[in-house]
Amino acid sequence: MEIINGKEVAARIKGQVKADAEYLSYHVGITPCLAVILVGDDPASAVYVKNKTKDCAEVGFISRECILPESTTQEELMKLVKELNEDETVHGILCQLPLPKHLDEREVINAIDPDKDVDAFHPVNVGRIMIGEYDFLPCTPAGVMELIHSTGVCVEGKNCVVVGRSNIVGKPMSMLLLHENGTVTTCHSKTKDLKAETLRADILVAAVGKAKMIKADMVKPGAVVIDVGMNRDENGKLCGDVDFEEVKEKASYITPVPGGVGPMTRAMLMKNTFTAYKKAIGIKG
Ligand code: BQF
Numbered sequence: 082m083e084i085i086n087g088k089e090v091a092a093r094i095k096g097q098v099k100a101d102a103e104y105l106s107y108h109v110g111i112t113p114c115l116a117v118i119l120v121g122d123d124p125a126s127a128v129y130v131k132n133k134t135k136d137c138a139e140v141g142f143i144s145r146e147c148i149l150p151e152s153t154t155q156e157e158l159m160k161l162v163k164e165l166n167e168d169e170t171v172h173g174i175l176c177q178l179p180l181p182k183h184l185d186e187r188e189v190i191n192a193i194d195p196d197k198d199v200d201a202f203h204p205v206n207v208g209r210i211m212i213g214e215y216d217f218l219p220c221t222p223a224g225v226m227e228l229i230h231s232t233g234v235c236v237e238g239k240n241c242v243v244v245g246r247s248n249i250v251g252k253p254m255s256m257l258l259l260h261e262n263g264t265v266t267t268c269h270s271k272t273k274d275l276k277a278e279t280l281r282a283d284i285l286v287a288a289v290g291k292a293k294m295i296k297a298d299m300v301k302p303g304a305v306v307i308d309v310g311m312n313r314d315e316n317g318k319l320c321g322d323v324d325f326e327e328v329k330e331k332a333s334y335i336t337p338v339p340g341g342v343g344p345m346t347r348a349m350l351m352k353n354t355f356t357a358y359k360k361a362i363g364i365k366g
Contacts, residue, residue: 082329083232085307085336090231091224091344098351099140105364106141113358114143115173115199115350116165120158121151121181130177132347140351145171151181158184159192166194172361173199173354178249196360199353202249210253213260216360217353222254224345225286225307226261232334234305236261240281244268244295244322245288250309254286275299287322297327306332309342 106112115137119130130146137144147161158176165174174197180186190198195205201217209215218226229236241263245251255267268278279285279299287295288309300306310322321338329335336342359365 082332083334084329085228085231085334085341087224087228087336087341087344090227091348094227094345094348095136095140095351098348098355102141102355102358105359105362109362111170111358111362112141112143113173113354114145114171115175115354116145116147116168116171118147118149118158118161118165118174118176120149120153120177120184123179126177126179133175133350136347136351137354140355142351142354143170153181153184155184155188158189162189162192166192166197169361171197172358173197175200175350197357199350199357201253201353207248207253210256216356218257218349219249219253220346220349220353221250221288221309221342222257223349223352224342225254225309226257227349228307228336228342228345229284229305232305234284234334236263236284239263239283241265241284241286242268242279242282243286243288244275244279245286245290245309247288250288254288254309258284258286289322291322292320293322293324295323295328297324297331300328300331302331303333304331306335307342308336308338310338311343 102113117130117133134144165171174193176189190202193203195203198206201219206217241258243251243255246267246269255265258265266278268275276299280301282304284305286307292312292314306328308321308323312320314320319339
């Protein structure tokens, strides 16, 4: 069994983005800029936004933190998005989710210019992913694909099982595996016999949000196991959707939590911001 080192793969991707961005910034005289909107005082969200700002500094991007109070109205938030859309010095925009309950996430996402939508949550980008003609991929599924590639395991023809069907992870994850010619099954809370499904998986992606729910007896020997979960266990320790200690004995490759998918999500955001920048300055690919 091999533990996939997400930090290492993420560092490699960020290094590539940094080198390419430095080269282009120098020649074009424009530096990539990511605007991150944070509303309210959810501590986890504040940490995620800090991480994103840190990543921008690391790869040589400008970052703009737009921090708004809990009391922000929908109108104020929409006005900010409009300003960032119109600001030519801003190449990527993201709104940290979840938003406080009184705000309409969908309306905010739909207002972001699809060309600046580095999370790839806008319906136009979601649709482009469905037909395989995309500029941006949602960061977490894109990061998972990179981790699978890093193992050398080929997706084509494999039984791929995704547990979870969120719009942010599960659904696009299934689509990306399908694009690489996997035979994809998407499982969810109404799946009749989850264990029967996961036992057939050569590649298993867990994105449910239930601590350690994937046990060793649910995993095919030699499977590649990718854990997207971010939960707290009974001792308040960060853990995934996979029971790592059990499942690591059965998997060929497995991602840890922390240090697996999380760092990749961050690296892919930098990659998407660079893509948005290249589009804005008129460079393809
Ligand atoms: C690690 C996120 C749920 C809801 C909204 C590294 C991150 C996490 C873990 C991180 C996440 C999760 C992010 C690790 C961004 C991933 O070492 O394991 C990085 O910063 N993430 C987010 O922005 O919004 C979320 C999870």
